[in-house]
Amino acid sequence: MADTTVRSGRKAARPLPLFGETPEGELARLREAIDRVDEVLVKLINQRVRYAIEIGAMKRVTRQAIHSPEREREVLANVSRWSGGPLDADAIRRVFELLISESRRIEAELAAEEG
Amino acid sequence: MVIVMEKGASQAQVSAVAAELERRGLGIHRSDGAEHTILGVVGNVGEIDTREIQVLAGVQEVLRISEPYKLASRNFRRERTVVRVRDVEVGGPEVVVMAGPCTIEGEDQLYQSAAAVRKAGAKILRGGAFKPRTSPYSFQGMGIEGLRLLQGIAEELDMATVSEVMETSQIEAMLPFVDILQVGARNMQNFNLLAALGQTRKPILLKRGMSATVQEWLLAAEYIMAGGNYQVILCERGIRTFETYLRNTLDISAIPVVQKLSHLPIVADPSHATGRRDKVKPLARAAIAAGADGLLIEVHHDPDSALCDGPQSLYPQQFASLMDELRIIVPAVGRVL
Numbered sequence A: 001m002a003d004t005t006v007r008s009g010r011k012a013a014r015p016l017p018l019f020g021e022t023p024e025g026e027l028a029r030l031r032e033a034i035d036r037v038d039e040v041l042v043k044l045i046n047q048r049v050r051y052a053i054e055i056g057a058m059k060r061v062t063r064q065a066i067h068s069p070e071r072e073r074e075v076l077a078n079v080s081r082w083s084g085g086p087l088d089a090d091a092i093r094r095v096f097e098l099l100i101s102e103s104r105r106i107e108a109e110l111a112a113e114e115g
Numbered sequence B: 001m002v003i004v005m006e007k008g009a010s011q012a013q014v015s016a017v018a019a020e021l022e023r024r025g026l027g028i029h030r031s032d033g034a035e036h037t038i039l040g041v042v043g044n045v046g047e048i049d050t051r052e053i054q055v056l057a058g059v060q061e062v063l064r065i066s067e068p069y070k071l072a073s074r075n076f077r078r079e080r081t082v083v084r085v086r087d088v089e090v091g092g093p094e095v096v097v098m099a100g101p102c103t104i105e106g107e108d109q110l111y112q113s114a115a116a117v118r119k120a121g122a123k124i125l126r127g128g129a130f131k132p133r134t135s136p137y138s139f140q141g142m143g144i145e146g147l148r149l150l151q152g153i154a155e156e157l158d159m160a161t162v163s164e165v166m167e168t169s170q171i172e173a174m175l176p177f178v179d180i181l182q183v184g185a186r187n188m189q190n191f192n193l194l195a196a197l198g199q200t201r202k203p204i205l206l207k208r209g210m211s212a213t214v215q216e217w218l219l220a221a222e223y224i225m226a227g228g229n230y231q232v233i234l235c236e237r238g239i240r241t242f243e244t245y246l247r248n249t250l251d252i253s254a255i256p257v258v259q260k261l262s263h264l265p266i267v268a269d270p271s272h273a274t275g276r277r278d279k280v281k282p283l284a285r286a287a288i289a290a291g292a293d294g295l296l297i298e299v300h301h302d303p304d305s306a307l308c309d310g311p312q313s314l315y316p317q318q319f320a321s322l323m324d325e326l327r328i329i330v331p332a333v334g335r336v337l
Helices: A023-062 A069-082 A089-114 B011-023 B050-054 B107-120 B144-156 B168-174 B191-198 B214-226 B254-261 B270-274 B277-289 B316-332
Strands: B002-005 B027-032 B037-042 B059-063 B083-085 B088-090 B096-100 B124-126 B160-164 B180-183 B204-207 B232-236 B266-268 B294-298
Touching: A023 A089, A023 B316, A069 A089, B002 B011, B011 B027, B011 B037, B011 B050, B050 B059, B088 B096, B096 B107, B096 B316, B107 B124, B107 B144, B107 B316, B124 B144, B144 B160, B144 B168, B168 B191, B180 B191, B191 B214, B204 B214, B214 B232, B214 B254, B232 B254, B254 B266, B266 B277, B270 B277, B270 B294, B277 B294, B277 B316
Parallel strands: B096 B124, B096 B294, B124 B160, B160 B180, B180 B204, B204 B232, B232 B266, B266 B294
Antiparallel strands: B002 B037, B002 B059, B027 B037, B083 B088
16 A cells, blocks of 8 residues: 655645545545455466466376475465565465465365366 | 776775776776676777786776777676665665656645655656746746745655756756756757766766667766766657657667666656556556666646646546556566555
């Protein structure tokens, strides 16, 4: 979200005007922005899962263990490091733990289907 | 010619090499990189036998730069130049958006446009005080009085400022009010102006001339840098092509080309390139996706009554919505906004 805080300079800061004609208009713009982010997020989350499925398929071919705790630690360390806030590293880690566990679940289902 | 000193070459060795070159009447531009000190040598270097320099203590490599621009060349400086403007860095990981009205018309107009762009995420406030208009009967700008307004409002909103300098005589008067001096497309080859700006230590935003090749543009940057001012930001603003539907054709390809040939940051100005507000958003997105270090966008709180370039100015809501879109694109290309 846009940083709307304005540090006052020489003069006292006047209140910032709204972008829309009305507060409702501004609210609508922000909600639209959230919807757009959500749409991209959902698509990217699914793309992430697709890559994980591909990796799972490769591992079955090469007879490697599906679960790789070392790689999982690396991924969680990466995402915690990349978060510049407002969500802190622990919060981001929890989101990804959920994502990874859902990813593993779908991989297991697909593997079971293939037999 | 470029002399790459050895990693860990001493100050005395660097000075000795510089002194030898100066003795031969050549100009030296020193650049201290993370690992190596590099000496850029300008002047009549054709007559130098590079072997005579190669043997001096602490010299690792002597390279001839084949491009006609030297200081602006990637071969002169391998790390990308980051231009610092107050607490904003142009050319670093952050995509920097400069926005505001084409022309400063008055306090109320400037404040409303500035507050809107600041709230949406712009870090640098633009606003023209001296306007190079195609017609002598068009509004010519508020002059220094306008710049005083620009600086006051920018300070209040915690923004840096950029404004166009038209001629050498204006430079000194503008210095206290602006953080970046802009050279317009029409002045890109005004070599007197460029050389005078080279004597200042203000960041310069150098727009590409509308018929200038990338090489001519980089040579214009070289004029500024030859005076010792290395803080040059290039700005692609569209070139003349056979296509007449829009005012100019924004040369998106110039962004990666410049980034390969030069270490200088490059931003894009989709407002002047297209001249039409409905085309600003897609081209802004394209420029950022292509790797531009920032954007220069015209925004007016009431474009329909703007004194200059109203049709290409975004409404504040449109600018806010563009910023929302950029917040999705920017992380995808490895940058931050």
